Amino acid sequence: MRSEKVELIADTARFPDLRVTTFMVEIPIYTRTHILTHRALSRNGASSRAIPLERCDFSYTPYVFPKENDRMIPGDVFDRESEEHLKFTQEWHEHRDATLARAGLAWDWENSKAVQFENVNSLYTSSGAKAHKEILSRLVEPFKLVKFIITATAWKNFFFLRCNKAAQDSIRYVATEMKRIRDENIPDHKEYHLPFISNEEYQEFGVSDSALISAGRCASVSFGTTNKDNEKALRLSKRLQKDGHWSPFEHQAILISPSSLVSWENLCGNFQNGVVQHRHLLHSGKVFA
Numbered sequence: 001m002r003s004e005k006v007e008l009i010a011d012t013a014r015f016p017d018l019r020v021t022t023f024m025v026e027i028p029i030y031t032r033t034h035i036l037t038h039r040a041l042s043r044n045g046a047s048s049r050a051i052p053l054e055r056c057d058f059s060y061t062p063y064v065f066p067k068e069n070d071r072m073i074p075g076d077v078f079d080r081e082s083e084e085h086l087k088f089t090q091e092w093h094e095h096r097d098a099t100l101a102r103a104g105l106a107w108d109w110e111n112s113k114a115v116q117f118e119n120v121n122s123l124y125t126s127s128g129a130k131a132h133k134e135i136l137s138r139l140v141e142p143f144k145l146v147k148f149i150i151t152a153t154a155w156k157n158f159f160f161l162r163c164n165k166a167a168q169d170s171i172r173y174v175a176t177e178m179k180r181i182r183d184e185n186i187p188d189h190k191e192y193h194l195p196f197i198s199n200e201e202y203q204e205f206g207v208s209d210s211a212l213i214s215a216g217r218c219a220s221v222s223f224g225t226t227n228k229d230n231e232k233a234l235r236l237s238k239r240l241q242k243d244g245h246w247s248p249f250e251h252q253a254i255l256i257s258p259s260s261l262v263s264w265e266n267l268c269g270n271f272q273n274g275v276v277q278h279r280h281l282l283h284s285g286k287v288f289a
Contacts, residue, residue: 035148
């Protein structure tokens with residue numbers, strides 16, 4: 001079974017050609033560059049600094065290619081049950097466990113979690129120097145799975161490059177799943193795109209506060225969760241505005257009628273014309289409503 005995960009969070013359409021989609025994906029941390037290079041995608045990801053090491057997932061094992069395959073052609077990999085792959089898996093786990101041990105951790109396979117055997121918040125190195133968890137986290141990064149929230153209106157280039165047979169195996173699997181899910185899904189036809197907001201919450205809090213709560217929950221992926229309660233998410237989004245952390249506000253949008261587009265010019269950011277981004281509304285002093 002694959003360790004990577006893909007979840008459709010929100011998919012909204014209006015008029016013939018306006019559509020905005022939000023996914024949450026879980027990927028090996030070393031594949032995140034394949035997401036970050038696409039500027040048409042708005043994204044927030046889990047933070048190596050913020051998430052405690054014992055809450056990180058170190059269960060991922062890569063696919064392995066035959067040694068003679070210098071080009072590492074995707075698809076030309078050893079079967080996971082093959083002797084070659086099982087040997088590679090054993091060696092990968094040995095390297096991972098040794099690295100985790102340097103950070104005061106051990107991987108508990110039975111419960112699928114990291115376990116502390118040292119105080120990872122103030123671990124001393126062999127030289128006597130104290131290393132904070134945000135430093136130790138960098139040491140174990142190659143073995144991590146991390147979550148990303150991704151929102152976009154223009155997916156063509158991302159799918160073209162990352163679903164391609166020349167793409168790295170992990171991102172190709174994730175991108176192919178994203179494309180399949182988006183192609184098969186019937187989007188909600190409505191005016192507002194609000195990830196992580198239920199219909200009941202929308203009715204209770206209205207458009208503007210729902211957008212702020214959505215932003216707070218999108219930001220919370222940095223801490224490894226997206227299920228903050230309404231009040232905490234609202235407080236977080238207001239603090240983020242004050243401190244100038246704007247990326248979580250790129251996931252909410254208003255799908256505008258073409259006849260009204262002139263009055264909303266330059267507010268779409270990296271979205272297609274007609275899909276107005278929450279971040280740019282806030283920058284312009286307008287209300288998300």
